[in-house]
Amino acid sequence: MGSLTEENYIKSIYALSQATGEVYLSELAKKLDVKLPSVNSMMKRLATKKLVAYAPYKGIRLTEKGKKEALAIIRKHRLAELFLVKVMGLGWEEVHDIAEQLEHVNSSRFYERIDELLNSPKFDPHGEPIPDSNGKIHTQKRTSLIDLAEGLTATITAVAEDEKLFLDHLNTKGLQIGDAVTIKKRELFDGSITLQHKSKKEILLTHQVAERIWVEV
Amino acid sequence: MGSLTEENYIKSIYALSQATGEVYLSELAKKLDVKLPSVNSMMKRLATKKLVAYAPYKGIRLTEKGKKEALAIIRKHRLAELFLVKVMGLGWEEVHDIAEQLEHVNSSRFYERIDELLNSPKFDPHGEPIPDSNGKIHTQKRTSLIDLAEGLTATITAVAEDEKLFLDHLNTKGLQIGDAVTIKKRELFDGSITLQHKSKKEILLTHQVAERIWVEV
DNA sequence: ATAAAAAGTTAGATGAACCTAATATTTTAA
């Protein structure tokens, strides 16, 4: 296991390279809130440790070893989040920062027990899949609320952001994972969407919010 | 809040200065497994932060501010231990190392919830008192098993070591906090003690073990 | 009481993780 800092680099590289398999050093620098030279020298170190493939002036990609480490950290993060919600009774909007710390706890026993207590869960409180202990992860095909035609009904399966502000917003709108919603109206002008919710209330979401909500039709 | 390293220094100073109010640099160095110059320079730093009182060639003592910080860490450690045992179902012999990591988690919400779930507990799984959120701690007068006369019956209230090897040993002997024991025989030759246990079994403890078990008559 | 042992200090070095300033390479767009 690497240092806390190394783990955070690995995790961010994994997250940012999801789409293309690669990250720019500058993206990483921004995400981690450090300057480019810091990223540059860390990449050299992670490259000698065979955790990333890195050639000067080229994008960064994780090696298999690097991916495995990333998934182990993500597993711990998501197990921790679910544990904090289900066992400790915290809200889904307040668990991210705590899980950021718990994900670095080095104890297989601790995470074994969490996994047992939660009965080997498949998804975290935000609907994100939890990698299994071998790093296998179910990546579902994802449909966003903004891709649904008017009149369609769908179930919320996940949300794209694990940030307090966003989740607080969903709380005030009364939306949760598992909720069924029907598209009442899509505004052409600003992309906002009106939903019919199980609570019978109509809910207005801006495009910015709706695109971050994943559903299953 | 200081760094992880600083927190570990503070905690060790507190533990080692319990008896006399002071620690030698060399004791600290031994406990933390670092060399004397490391301790020396850290003490200068903690002194400028007003966490320790320290004069060259003199012993170290915590300031009030330092004590408060130490007690906050100890509170987190002991709450974590009890949580790991009571809520997560781990054994008292395996929670120390995990609690060493959890005690550095920076989240009042997390510890608030643990405290609530455990109903503001007063003692950790080893019988050590848990400081309250203001750092107030109940230090009980302590009687060791080796101080009891033959024929007396007492209840185990705490054990002096939070180390796997010691606790494993107590587990094999079948001893737990809360157990009632009667002193059957004290051997003058080697200080060992034979107990009558609630399980009706006789248990032989060496002096080394018996002196680490606290009881209430 | 003084010499040896124990305890503590200072100086200078190292590696991790960061920084700024200067420079080089690659991409993009006039």
Place this chain on the structure above:
DNA sequence: TTAAAATATTAGGTTCATCTAACTTTTTAT
């Protein structure tokens, strides 16, 4: 197609937490 913008690198410096080697102060024991 070349100049500007974006991206990446190098050089050299900082702080934290550690080290070794050399030295000083205090304690202890003959």
